[in-house]
Amino acid sequence: VEPSSPSVKTAVPGPKSNALKRDLDSIQNTELVRFFVDYARSAGNYIMDVDGNVMLDLMTQIASIPVGYNHPRILKALMDPANLSTFANRPALGMHPPAQFGSDLSNTLVTVAPPGIDQVMTMACGACSVENALKAAFMAYRRRERGGNPPSQEEIQTSLKNSPPGCPKLSALSFNNAFHGRTMGALALTHTKWVHKLDFPSPNWPIASFPYLKYPLEDYVNENKAEEAKCLAEVEDKIATAQKSGQPVACIAVEPVQCEGGDNFASGQFFQGLQDICKKNGIALLLDEVQTGAGASGKFWLHEHFYLRDPPNLVTFAKKMLTGGFYYTPDMRPTEGGRIFNTWIGDPGKVVLLKTVLEVIKEDSLLARTEDTGKYLLQTLLDAQSKYPSLLSRARGLGALAAIDLPDGASRDKLVDKLCHKGIHVGVCGSRTMRLRSTLTLERKHVDVFADRFYAVLKEF
Amino acid sequence: VEPSSPSVKTAVPGPKSNALKRDLDSIQNTELVRFFVDYARSAGNYIMDVDGNVMLDLMTQIASIPVGYNHPRILKALMDPANLSTFANRPALGMHPPAQFGSDLSNTLVTVAPPGIDQVMTMACGACSVENALKAAFMAYRRRERGGNPPSQEEIQTSLKNSPPGCPKLSALSFNNAFHGRTMGALALTHTKWVHKLDFPSPNWPIASFPYLKYPLEDYVNENKAEEAKCLAEVEDKIATAQKSGQPVACIAVEPVQCEGGDNFASGQFFQGLQDICKKNGIALLLDEVQTGAGASGKFWLHEHFYLRDPPNLVTFAKKMLTGGFYYTPDMRPTEGGRIFNTWIGDPGKVVLLKTVLEVIKEDSLLARTEDTGKYLLQTLLDAQSKYPSLLSRARGLGALAAIDLPDGASRDKLVDKLCHKGIHVGVCGSRTMRLRSTLTLERKHVDVFADRFYAVLKEF
Ligand code: FES
Numbered sequence: 001v002e003p004s005s006p007s008v009k010t011a012v013p014g015p016k017s018n019a020l021k022r023d024l025d026s027i028q029n030t031e032l033v034r035f036f037v038d039y040a041r042s043a044g045n046y047i048m049d050v051d052g053n054v055m056l057d058l059m060t061q062i063a064s065i066p067v068g069y070n071h072p073r074i075l076k077a078l079m080d081p082a083n084l085s086t087f088a089n090r091p092a093l094g095m096h097p098p099a100q101f102g103s104d105l106s107n108t109l110v111t112v113a114p115p116g117i118d119q120v121m122t123m124a125c126g127a128c129s130v131e132n133a134l135k136a137a138f139m140a141y142r143r144r145e146r147g148g149n150p151p152s153q154e155e156i157q158t159s160l161k162n163s164p165p166g167c168p169k170l171s172a173l174s175f176n177n178a179f180h181g182r183t184m185g186a187l188a189l190t191h192t193k194w195v196h197k198l199d200f201p202s203p204n205w206p207i208a209s210f211p212y213l214k215y216p217l218e219d220y221v222n223e224n225k226a227e228e229a230k231c232l233a234e235v236e237d238k239i240a241t242a243q244k245s246g247q248p249v250a251c252i253a254v255e256p257v258q259c260e261g262g263d264n265f266a267s268g269q270f271f272q273g274l275q276d277i278c279k280k281n282g283i284a285l286l287l288d289e290v291q292t293g294a295g296a297s298g299k300f301w302l303h304e305h306f307y308l309r310d311p312p313n314l315v316t317f318a319k320k321m322l323t324g325g326f327y328y329t330p331d332m333r334p335t336e337g338g339r340i341f342n343t344w345i346g347d348p349g350k351v352v353l354l355k356t357v358l359e360v361i362k363e364d365s366l367l368a369r370t371e372d373t374g375k376y377l378l379q380t381l382l383d384a385q386s387k388y389p390s391l392l393s394r395a396r397g398l399g400a401l402a403a404i405d406l407p408d409g410a411s412r413d414k415l416v417d418k419l420c421h422k423g424i425h426v427g428v429c430g431s432r433t434m435r436l437r438s439t440l441t442l443e444r445k446h447v448d449v450f451a452d453r454f455y456a457v458l459k460e461f
Numbered sequence: 462v463e464p465s466s467p468s469v470k471t472a473v474p475g476p477k478s479n480a481l482k483r484d485l486d487s488i489q490n491t492e493l494v495r496f497f498v499d500y501a502r503s504a505g506n507y508i509m510d511v512d513g514n515v516m517l518d519l520m521t522q523i524a525s526i527p528v529g530y531n532h533p534r535i536l537k538a539l540m541d542p543a544n545l546s547t548f549a550n551r552p553a554l555g556m557h558p559p560a561q562f563g564s565d566l567s568n569t570l571v572t573v574a575p576p577g578i579d580q581v582m583t584m585a586c587g588a589c590s591v592e593n594a595l596k597a598a599f600m601a602y603r604r605r606e607r608g609g610n611p612p613s614q615e616e617i618q619t620s621l622k623n624s625p626p627g628c629p630k631l632s633a634l635s636f637n638n639a640f641h642g643r644t645m646g647a648l649a650l651t652h653t654k655w656v657h658k659l660d661f662p663s664p665n666w667p668i669a670s671f672p673y674l675k676y677p678l679e680d681y682v683n684e685n686k687a688e689e690a691k692c693l694a695e696v697e698d699k700i701a702t703a704q705k706s707g708q709p710v711a712c713i714a715v716e717p718v719q720c721e722g723g724d725n726f727a728s729g730q731f732f733q734g735l736q737d738i739c740k741k742n743g744i745a746l747l748l749d750e751v752q753t754g755a756g757a758s759g760k761f762w763l764h765e766h767f768y769l770r771d772p773p774n775l776v777t778f779a780k781k782m783l784t785g786g787f788y789y790t791p792d793m794r795p796t797e798g799g800r801i802f803n804t805w806i807g808d809p810g811k812v813v814l815l816k817t818v819l820e821v822i823k824e825d826s827l828l829a830r831t832e833d834t835g836k837y838l839l840q841t842l843l844d845a846q847s848k849y850p851s852l853l854s855r856a857r858g859l860g861a862l863a864a865i866d867l868p869d870g871a872s873r874d875k876l877v878d879k880l881c882h883k884g885i886h887v888g889v890c891g892s893r894t895m896r897l898r899s900t901l902t903l904e905r906k907h908v909d910v911f912a913d914r915f916y917a918v919l920k921e922f
Binding site for chain 2: 069
């Protein structure tokens, strides 16, 4: 049963967390471990650490808990004997799928497919979802260039040697402050912190500026329009430069909201413009919804707020979806078998759990609740910002995604730490942003608890 | 309960598999789907398809089923209430590990660590295990080059832009016919089939020849020694060339046995020589045991057969380990937090299942059994080869890994297909190799069943 309020008895991390951390550190670097968790005793929106501290969780495992800890329906699905063999026998899904796999996909991923898309592949995490979506885009690009002809012997032979023309000089364009994952291809699209990037060889693909909007939006309509137009012009410019330099852009990868990079929002018009540029240049548009999808915005996919004229070519997901994967338009579908493939290609056990999550979202009207709670949370941040204008700025959010800026990283970190000791667990992103990522089951009463502690901390500041 | 013999009633794939495949094909390319499986009714070493065909499984989901289908101990672990919260709440493992995570690792991955290594990170699949092992190697290389100094501002800034010096021109050397995974970094080490590679941009890293041994080994001692010496010389040559071209080799990645590439074995001397070259040049040695580890060779790690003078720097695993991950020597340990990191960093639920698997391996002495059954299986292949010398050659194997060559790909595929219709499910690799990958619970009686059907097929050929 979910507690009704936080309760913090020790420092966080407390003595038990610190002891466990020392132990674990003997076999791996644990510098980023915040605290150890008693998952059996965490419930709903509250997380309990091993020292018995109970915190309202507004970061939820980097936005990856969809309906709260130990949701009774998930526990039931795990104990259902009908699901047992799926959990016990992880298949090589591309060769030997379970009998019910097709219908499981039809009843899960297909029912929540972004408007206009019905092709979908499962994957096992966000990074391989992005990597494989990129591969689909590269194949589609070369398929079109070949005009229906099969690959040449030279292409086939050189591909095995990592060399052109088989491994062509193609690129994917990404944005400053983007985050798409940490395997080599996904990492080439990532430009957040040096710890993510330093020392790792990378293809030198083009990077354009992502809009940095001024808030409150209603006061800066023209400035923000100009900012977005400037960024779109830069995208076109980088595409032309890449083309000239012999490394044409086959794909533009973009988050509907840049999360790790600082909760940077851009308008629907910006994304419509991006899609226009893609269409004009025969480039695939990859919307990376790993952190923004699964209902977090109040619609199932955040890009539904953009009213794009056509579906994006590729939409990646993971985190709250429990399984990774990507949706794709028919032109992105591989025309040969085994092109998008690996041993596991995801995990049917995660699809079983997703099925339960989607049922809960539907039955409990969690998209509507997330929209409502999100508005209430954003208003709470706006109110606080108007009371503490020298401390807080740029309050922004949509559904379960919410953020507010502090003057600098040090004061942001201090705020987050003080909140933690009052039993509110939040996250950070960018250089000076406090990031909130709740479950879809958050209610107004939880926001009231947050507001109470938030003001208490602000008063002490 | 495991059946005592195969029973095939329909074509494979049968009508039900074909119907399910048509359905699934409406949402994804299913060209490589062989048949749909009734996992609830598969047991031990026998797999049952949806048409009721029961086959002895000697490929086991691309070598990823450690102790057979629906092992009672795995089912029990899945139903154990003490494990429920671990399955229900997948954490952001690098920030909020479960209370018992450290001890779970100590009782599982640490107990079976390769001799001389005690550092280990979990990951979620083979590809990200390799990607992150590579990153550890690149960091270690640059750390040594910096001689203890912190990174420069220029390095930090350029790393965010994918450019040197922050993203340095370093490379990893791999081998012809190697397979290490399908994300961009792992794929740059992979040189098997064009379907794995074509159309995907790749760093142009050096590739050396892997030994191609003549069989029977005892008749070709000198030739094979010369072949391995030639390959080692080529490795040294490629390292020198890479150094000169400004893209030094920071890591050599190699499978102890090349699996996808054709079950290519090399001697312990070869790997010792490779390690010597690495040490001489300050290069990390990455042994990719994704397919060969977890007891498949009769020792827990295949490279234990090589008697290397020092532990390899990096050992990657996945498949039969149920969780991905990599072991690493202390010099490969990241010195800053968050360098080897992602949201999930594996899945503690898989570690829980691994714990059961390791208990079963120990209690049932499955390493010894795998060694014994493997010898019996190899003798069966050798006998068949001496009876059908124009059809079969190069019988080779170690434990649960076994292979034999046919004159060409077409006859190999015909053999595999005919075996399937007699209820023996085997795999392929390379261009003309039949590949066997059993569980660790295979017994002599299963080999007898295989031998019976194998001879029946050979007679018809
Ligand atoms: S790369 Fe996604 S699970 Fe390994």
